[in-house]
Amino acid sequence: MPFKPPKLSMVHVEVTKQDVRNLSAEVRNLPGALFGGSGPLLRPFLPRLEELLPPEKRGRGDNYISSTLKAHVEAVEADEDHIRVESEGRAVEITRAELETILEEKFPTFEHQNLNLPGLLFLQSGPVLQACTLQQLARDHGVRVPGGRRTLRYVFHTTVVSVGADRERVKIEFDLDRLPRLSGD
Secondary structure: OOOOOOOOOEEEEEEEHHHHHHOOOOOOOOHHHHHOOOOOOOHHHHHHHHHHOOHHHOOOOHHHHHHHHHHHOOEEEEOOOEEEEEEOOEEEEEEHHHHHHHHHHHOOOOOHHHOOHHHHHHHOOOHHHHHHHHHHHHHHHOOOOOOOHHHHHHHHHHHEEEEEEOOOEEEEEEEHHHOOOOOOO
């Protein structure tokens, strides 16, 4: 019987500003790219996140906070228990328990054990960061994700287990064992 190497279930990709430029795009603030989409994850926490903005940028409403965070976030960390966003020596932490409480009030029948903070955070990122990530998953790990918005949302929500970002790179860790297996696998 031929030797079959063990399947690598945990993989990561790192996206740099050069990777973004290679897609003919420009991102001025790499960690801010995690706030480039329109997902609702952070909406309840915008008043706290506003504290990360310079004083002259505060008090202008939720839409302004959402769009301005992109320029001011210096670092982001996310794992299964928390999301931490840093800027100018200040930090805001959002815990899984806080998000579960909010969701429980709005959606009492939702299964909160399926809540994946880093996956939800990554879904907030813009299309350029997601495209770079998909490119690197294919190139570095042979993982090809079929097209389609719903498929991408499912894969990112399910498999992203941690996110770390600073001015130099965004590192996304995936657990590929979280994907459903096709028959014959």
